[in-house]
Amino acid sequence: ETQITWWHAMGGALGEAVNEIATDFNASQNEFKITPVFKGTYEETLTAGIAAFRAGEQPNVMQVFDAGAATVIGAKGATVPVQDLLASNGIDFNIEDYIPGVRYFYADADGKMIGMPFNSSTPIMYYNVEAFEKAGVTPPKTWEEFASVTAPALKEAGYIPMAQSHLPWIFTENFFSRHNLPFATNDNGYGDGETKILVNTPEIKAMFTALKDWKDQGFFEWYGTGWNDNQKPFEEGKIGMWFGSSGSFGGLQQTAAMPFSATLLPYWEAVTTEPTQTFIGGAALFAMSGKSDEENKATAEFFRFLASPEVQVKWHKDTGYVPITNAAYELATAQGYYQEKPAAEVGVLQLLLPAGDNTKGYRMGFYVQIRDVMNREYGRILTGETTVDEAFATIEKEANELLERFNKTQG
Ligand SMILES: O=P(O)(O)OC[C@H](O)CO
DSSP: OEEEEEEEOOOHHHHHHHHHHHHHHHHHOSSEEEEEEEOSSHHHHHHHHHHHHHTTOOOSEEEEEGGGHHHHHHSTTSEEOHHHHHHHTTOOOOGGGBOHHHHTTTBOTTSOBOSEEEEEEOEEEEEEHHHHHHHTOOOOSBHHHIIIIIHHHHHHTTSEEEEESOHHIIIIIHHHHHTTOOOBHHHHTTSSSOOOBOOSSHHHHHHHHHHHHHHHHTSBOOOOSSTTTTTHHHHTTOEEEEEEEGGGHHHHHHHOSSOEEEEOOOBOTTTOSSOOOOOOEEEEEEEESSOOHHHHHHHHHHHHHHTSHHHHHHHHHHHOOOOOBHHHHHHHHHTTHHHHOGGGGHHHHHHTSOOOTTOSOOOOTTHHHHHHHHHHHHHHHHTTSSOHHHHHHHHHHHHHHHHHHHHHHTO
């Protein structure tokens, strides 16, 4: 029996679902055994994985979140591209089997898939059904509608109209994709040239000017930068609309004190009348290099198992992460799952909205550190310590310094 390890960042209900996948894979055959190991947050898992790689003690499979993808893909020789791994182990692979939003996020500039998409999410708008009934309004399609109709009504009904889970992910990265705006030069970082961030721009500055105004008016509340800081007040029924991962759906079904549903992210009509799809979030699984052929075969077989429609549909239903293949999406549809739970389909529907030049993803090295800069400056905007203009000039400057540093590591 060949043994392999899988480091991941899935805690709570998600961790239980991961353990079930591993148990099912181990029970499905007797040649290979995978052991999942929870390593903390996405950031902690990435840091642990990089340190382990340097020490030659890397796991076979490492879960890396969207923000860390460029760093890992750019670390030459650290991983075996999933497409090569599958091919060399005789496993069919066709990128077209994956739903469009998932296809290229973890691919290289030539379209070769490097990371195995696993827990693909997208941010969606959850809403408290009771709050909307009491306020006598429907979920807003645009931010203009939110500001003029929804927020005043929800506030009047005694709710905090809006909160969200992660400002860089939802109101920055996905702000750019939802409005089909370029987020970086060099084809959003996917090209061969040098990449500069395009964050100091009027549209995103208008978004953060609005967020600060809404906070001052009691239309928006912000509880901190941690992934879990902002979810609890929604679960407790205090918030009208909460922006979070489609992958939070499974957990919310267990924890929400009130009926909730979900719909697409609003957009600014002033920016576009043709809103586009969002980026996939969540994470992918990378096969770390330096492993024996037998272990790589075990990893390839595990990836084959993982991508099967049955495993995908179970994971999708347990968690809310989207089905990553067309076949899995068709199976969930055929089972009548979305008739039973329409909110569970919102993430995938949003990923299937019209695409644009700027919706396939972004690729920026040291992006985890760039998010730290954003979180620091966004906090300062919301507490009134800095202006929107100053904050975005700072983010642009520090992000471009990080990108330049990353570029130098690429030789
Ligand atoms: O909470 P997740 O797993 O959907 O991930 C959200 C972000 O994409 C992580 O950077």
